[in-house]
Amino acid sequence: MNRHLVQRLGFAMLGLAALVVVVPILLVIGTIVARGMGAISWEFLSAMPREGMKAGGILPAIVGTLLLTVGTALAAIPVAVGGAIYLAEYARDTWLTRAIRLAIINLAGIPSVVYGLFGLGLFVLFLQFGTSILAGSLTLAIMTLPIIISTAEEALRAVPVEFRTVSASLGGTRWQGIRNIILPQALPGIITGVILGLLRAAGETAPILFTVAAFFLPHLPRTVLDQTMTLPYHLYVISTQVPGMPPQIQYGTALVLLGLVLSLNVVATIIRSYYRRRRQW
Amino acid sequence: MTKIKVEHLHFHYGDFLALSDISMAIKERQITGLIGPSGCGKSTFLRCLNRMNDTIPGTRVEGTVLLDGQDIYAPGTAVVELRRRVGMVFQRPNPFPQSVFNNVAFGPRVLGLHRNGRLADIVEESLRGAVLWDEVKNDLRQDALSLSLGQQQRLCIARAIAVKPEVILMDEPCSALDPIDTLQIEELMRMLKESYTIVIVTHNMQQAARVSDWTGLFWLGELVEFGATQDIFTNPKQELTENYITGRLG
Numbered sequence: 304m305n306r307h308l309v310q311r312l313g314f315a316m317l318g319l320a321a322l323v324v325v326v327p328i329l330l331v332i333g334t335i336v337a338r339g340m341g342a343i344s345w346e347f348l349s350a351m352p353r354e355g356m357k358a359g360g361i362l363p364a365i366v367g368t369l370l371l372t373v374g375t376a377l378a379a380i381p382v383a384v385g386g387a388i389y390l391a392e393y394a395r396d397t398w399l400t401r402a403i404r405l406a407i408i409n410l411a412g413i414p415s416v417v418y419g420l421f422g423l424g425l426f427v428l429f430l431q432f433g434t435s436i437l438a439g440s441l442t443l444a445i446m447t448l449p450i451i452i453s454t455a456e457e458a459l460r461a462v463p464v465e466f467r468t469v470s471a472s473l474g475g476t477r478w479q480g481i482r483n484i485i486l487p488q489a490l491p492g493i494i495t496g497v498i499l500g501l502l503r504a505a506g507e508t509a510p511i512l513f514t515v516a517a518f519f520l521p522h523l524p525r526t527v528l529d530q531t532m533t534l535p536y537h538l539y540v541i542s543t544q545v546p547g548m549p550p551q552i553q554y555g556t557a558l559v560l561l562g563l564v565l566s567l568n569v570v571a572t573i574i575r576s577y578y579r580r581r582r583q584w
Numbered sequence: 585m586t587k588i589k590v591e592h593l594h595f596h597y598g599d600f601l602a603l604s605d606i607s608m609a610i611k612e613r614q615i616t617g618l619i620g621p622s623g624c625g626k627s628t629f630l631r632c633l634n635r636m637n638d639t640i641p642g643t644r645v646e647g648t649v650l651l652d653g654q655d656i657y658a659p660g661t662a663v664v665e666l667r668r669r670v671g672m673v674f675q676r677p678n679p680f681p682q683s684v685f686n687n688v689a690f691g692p693r694v695l696g697l698h699r700n701g702r703l704a705d706i707v708e709e710s711l712r713g714a715v716l717w718d719e720v721k722n723d724l725r726q727d728a729l730s731l732s733l734g735q736q737q738r739l740c741i742a743r744a745i746a747v748k749p750e751v752i753l754m755d756e757p758c759s760a761l762d763p764i765d766t767l768q769i770e771e772l773m774r775m776l777k778e779s780y781t782i783v784i785v786t787h788n789m790q791q792a793a794r795v796s797d798w799t800g801l802f803w804l805g806e807l808v809e810f811g812a813t814q815d816i817f818t819n820p821k822q823e824l825t826e827n828y829i830t831g832r833l834g
Contacts, residue, residue, distance in 0.1 A: 395641070466676045469740075471748055472636065473691035474668030484680055504716065 318329025335557050342555025349406075356519060356541055361364045366523055367436075367503055368563065371515065374527070375504045380497055387455035387493070392467075392481055411449035416509035418446045424512040433443055437527045440476025443504040446466030450500035451493075458492025459492060460484060491578035498571035506564050508535040517543070534560040587612040587751060587781040588633060593636070593647035595628055606647075606807045607704035610751075615773060617796030617813065619789055620828075626785045626801040630753050634670035635663050639728060653753075668695060671749035676757045678729035679743070684711075684720050687728045687739055691747035705816045706746055713779075714742035715772050735763025738772065745780070751774065754784040758791065770795045788828055793817050799824050809831065810812050 331335030386403075395398040422442025432438040462485050470480030486493075508516075516536035524531040538556045541548045588655040588826050595603035603625045610616050611675040618626040632727040633649060648655045668691075670822060679687045688707045692698045698706060707724070713792045720726070728739055735755060744752055754773075758766040773782060773795050783810040784809050786792050793813060800810040801824070809816060809825045820826045 432801075463678075465674070465676075466680060468636065468639075469672075469674070469678055469680070470666055470690070470694075471639070471664075472634065472672040472674075473694065473743065474664050475691070475694040476664055479694040483694065488681065 306387070307400045325395070332561065335554055335561055338550065339554030339556075339558030342551040343558065344457075351521065352519070356545060357552065361522055361532075361537060361559065363520055364534045364537040364556070365563075366514075366561065367517075367533040368389070368535070368560070369532060370400075370436055370524065371439055371443060371511065371533060372501055372505045375389065375435055375443040375447055376497070376501055378444035379451060379504075381445075382491060383448050383451035383497075383500070384455055387452045387459060387553025388481065391456045391459035391478055392477070392485070396532075407452055408507055408528040409443075411453070413446075415446060415507050416512070416527065418442055419510040419512050419514060421445075422510060427514055433528060434513070434515055434530050435518075435528045436515055436524060438530055439511045439531075439533075441513045441526075442510045446507065446510055447500040450503060451496045454499065455489070455493040458489040458496065461492065462488040491574055494570045495575045498567055499572075502564050502567050502571075505567070506517045506535055506560065508539055511536060534563070585612040586785075587611065587652065588649040589653075590646075591648045591650070593629070593632060593645070593649060595625070596644040597631060597640070598642045601631070602805050605740035608807060608810055609634070610781060611798065612781050613777055613779070614761050614797040615688045615777050615784060616796055616798040616800070617640045617792035618783065618802060619787065619792045620802035622787065626800075626802040627755055629802065630755055630783060630830075631787050633751070634667050634672060636667075636672065637660075637701060638663065638721040651755075655702060661726070668747050669749055670751040670753060671747065673737070673740050673744055673752060673754045673757045676760050677733055677740055677782050679731075679736050679739050681729055682732070683725045684728050684739060685724040688742050688746045692742060695747055696740065697747065710742040710746040711739075713773070714738045715768070718741055730756055734761050734763070734768060737769060739763070741769075741772065741776075745776070749780065751783065756781065756785055758786070759787070772829045796824070801828060803828070 310433050319416050347360045349362055350363055353359030366501055371448065380536065389398065394403075405495060407532075417440065422438055423484065426432045426438035426441050427434055430438075432441075466484045466488070467477075470484055471477070475483070510535055515533070517530040517532050518540055534556065538553065538560060541556065586609045590606055590610070593603055593606040594601065606629060608616075620626045623751050628637065632645065633656075637645070646656055649657060651669065652813065655661075687705055688710050689695065689698070689703050692703060692706050708717060708721075713719060716735060719735060720731070720739075730773045731739060738758075741752075741757075758769050761769065770791065773784070776782060777797075780794070782795065784792075784796065796813050798811065799813045799816040801808045801816070801822075803824060809820060809822045809827075811821075816825060817829055820829065824833065
């Protein structure tokens with residue numbers, strides 16, 4: 304066979320492979336938008352569920368997911384970013400730091416339901432937080448840690464060593480260099496990591512199953528020690544546990560969750576590309 | 585007046601002896617040029633003078649480096665303060681990706697110098713000192729990376745003198761610049777030596793001959809010859825020096 308023909312055929316195959324990746328995503332989004340769009344109304348977004356959740360809105364689930372995401376962010380960001388700064392800027396290559404890195408990699412590989420069980424044991428039962436937003440946020444935070452730590456560490460390491468050297472040569476302490484030069488440079492990467500981590504947390508069902516999620520609550524949560532409904536768990540409930548649920552409500556709920564997650568994703572992408580364009584090193 | 589007195593300095597990278605028994609007196613408010621082929625130890629030597637090698641794991645220093653009679657390697661030396669007194673300009677212009685103003689203001693800010701006077705005054709004075717003021721005064725907020733390479737290097741010099749050092753170490757400061765920018769920097773160095781002691785590493789022999797008052801030739805980690813620039817270039821004592829400066833070696 305002619306080598307030019309081989310090349311053309313090769314490219315066609317590769318293009319097809321790329322297309323195959325896009326198709327399922329478009330199909331998923333397309334299906335959910337097509338079937339769920341009809342359910343979206345002001346009432347759906349702002350009212351409590353009625354008639355055994357077969358009518359009314361999903362406000363408590365939306366509020367619950369937002370609260371959990373905020374709680375996760377509050378708990379995870381300081382620890383994860385602090386850990387990343389330590390690993391990238393201070394830690395030497397010792398058995399201890401190697402063990403820490405290994406732990407982080409392993410943490411990322413743990414199935415999410417195991418986090419749920421762990422959260423149940425530690426936060427709900429042992430620390431007696433009960434099934435609560437507090438326990439759920441902390442569980443999700445632990446699950447999110449490895450994602451934020453690895454992306455933040457990578458972002459810090461991407462800042463050229465030179466800047467640290469210059470800062471030192473001007474009589475700056477290590478921390479002053481980090482605080483004034485390195486962190487601002489790495490911030491877009493860190494923010495991206497934070498958002499990606501929170502995205503994952505917002506969409507998870509298993510870790511919140513035993514730690515916070517409520518089947519149905521007639522009111523919004525009042526304190527962090529309350530249970531709450533959440534979007535992913537609500538979707539699970541109305542898809543499997545309630546007979547005779549109108550499909551439109553199921554798809555509507557999925558659409559809201561998808562919209563929430565995708566819009567966070569878009570924000571992350573915008574931040575990343577904005578700063579990448581400005582970055583010149 | 586001797587500003588820095590180096591006595592029997594040895595420097596090890598792990599098992600490798602990078603500098604062997606270097607002794608040298610660096611005169612105050614003069615330019616000392618260090619020449620030699622790549623890998624001869626001249627940059628390593630330069631970085632021993634403000635302990636920038638400290639951060640490289642597995643390195644070891646023997647001997648003494650006296651700055652105004654004080655051994656900078658003595659235990660208890662405040663390294664951060666030492667580096668304020670002995671500033672540095674690097675091979676590649678490396679301004680922070682921030683505004684011109686913030687670049688120059690970085691040092692005074694981290695050292696808290698601006699509490700004694702207005703930060704803007706320090707910035708202006710430093711930019712004037714580096715002969716960059718007239719080119720940037722209309723827009724101090726502009727991104728430092730939008731300047732030309734030569735301007736960037738002068739900005740780095742302004743940033744270095746903003747913390748009022750006594751010594752400025754320059755590690756091949758012109759190797760990334762074109763001939764015109766290079767001449768500008770050399771002109772600037774002649775002005776700076778009125779106020780600062782300058783040590784410059786260069787592998788451009790003509791540059792050493794043009795700007796430095798004293799010249800040292802490094803070869804395989806040893807200081808082959810050190811003396812007044814004129815003597816080194818017209819009447820070298822060592823055959824190696826003569827071969828190197830006439831281009832038969834290196």
